[in-house]
Amino acid sequence: MGLTEKRSGYSDGMPELPDVEVYRREFARTGLHREVAGVHTPDVTMLTGVSRRRLREDLEGAELTTTRRHGKHLFARIGSSRWLMLHFGMTGRLEHVRPEGTLPAHARFTLAFDDGWALVLDDQRRLGRVSIVDDPDEYVATFGLGEDALRIDRQTFRNLLCGRRGGLKSALMDQSVIAGIGNVYSDEILFQSRLHPRSRPPDLDSAGYDRLHRRLRRVLTMAADRNADPASVPRTWLLPHRTNGERCPRRNGHIEKHHIVGRGAYLCPVCQSAG
């Protein structure tokens, strides 16, 4: 985090399911049922499959009527037809800016409303995406996204994992299997389930699957309800202790950083014995 400014009541991490759910709630609270007065896209690199002109034509003068989230994707319905789609990449976040307020430093997409307030997608590294799609379900199908992590029941979860031969962390993060979990929350879920990120589905017994599923749901819902803010989650979570060598919050061992499926994975070698 370093010198990144701290904002209260807002997600502070990489945009995974809980962070995007926080943005969805913010969007639903502040961006619906009011006229869009202006659309600003100073930089087109994040626009995918939609031109600046089309964005303006579809949005200006319209009202957004409802929101949806699927994994890390946020959708907002434009009137009763198409949907605006926002993806936050690695550094994207949604900000609600007051009239005459200062835009965030990397404002890539601004929805200005007729009351002067604006919703702004700020994304320093420009790895996020802005698009307009006909239908979220169609988008999900076209891009092969798995079911949303919070809508997967116990049995489905088990079926999705049991055929896989790779490690658990890899499976949890695979958006085509389960949509919404990234590097940080996969570590958290595995830590709380006391499972090693490299352990494999065949290593799990029935109780193991159930525990993993319960923890997955609990971690993602609790994180979203606490604004996906690492400072607001319980101190017993791994999240506030993602530092090599730091004491495990259960006081069992010391946190280690590993390199797993191309990511920096944090784990407690004592709690999460390799399977």
Add this chain to the structure above:
DNA sequence: AGTACCACCTGACGGC
């Protein structure tokens, strides 16, 4: 099928 590696993009940080 799974993994490794690169690219995209920017900024922080450590080494020299």
Add this chain to the structure above:
DNA sequence: TGCCGTCAGGTGGTAC
């Protein structure tokens, strides 16, 4: 001081 390599990790592509 300042240049340079490395790291951060979501997604998508290629190669093995």
